């Protein structure tokens with residue numbers, strides 16, 4: 001299945017909206033869990049992290065996560081909550097950009113450096129296929145409050161074994177993105193039918209441009 005490479009051109013409005021939704025979620029999630037879990041580890045997993053920025057410098061999910069951690073520096077020091085972040089990106093050259101851009105951001109933000117020097121922030125970089133990495137992370141996710149961001153291109157990992165595992169974990173929040181246009185384009189295919197129960201007849205009653213209002 002063909003996928004669009006988001007990092008070859010500036011993020012479009014839909015991508016920015018998606019990133020803002022995630023960032024707003026992180027903005028609420030972080031203080032809630034920092035205040036509830038003093039002296040504990042909180043984990044944030046960005047499993048499909050991309051490069052850090054788009055080609056004109058608009059921040060992607062990893063930088064947005066770091067912005068929100070920076071906003072919580074006071075609470076983190078007060079509560080001694082340790083923030084553990086895992087940035088994963090499968091593509092080797094994107095992974096190198098990701099590492100450079102996030103490390104550069106931390107270096108230029110002394111509050112984040114201070115957190116890291118006090119072991120209140122750590123970043124784990126992974127250059128792995130999500131399918132291989134996910135099973136290795138489940139015990140961490142099970143044992144610590146975690147926020148997961150699954151921003152895949154396409155729908156390859158829309159499978160019950162991921163969603164059911166995650167839905168059963170009491171202190172795990174996850175955001176799972178799937179473009180609504182995929183419903184019309186691929187809704188009749190086997191991978192889609194086996195993962196989502198969608199009434200394709202009803203969906204196709206209206207013009208394609210209204211798909212985002214019908215797919216939910």
Ligand SMILES: C[S@@+](CC[C@H](N)C(=O)[O-])C[C@H]1O[C@@H](n2cnc3c(N)ncnc32)[C@H](O)[C@@H]1O
Nearest residue numbers: 048049050060061089090091129130151152153
């Ligand atoms: C929709 S983009 C993510 C964008 C990112 N959240 C951002 O804000 O820039 C999906 C990313 O996942 C990566 N990717 C694709 N398949 C992957 C896999 N199996 N495991 C990990 N990363 C993968 C792609 O290279 C791409 O950078």
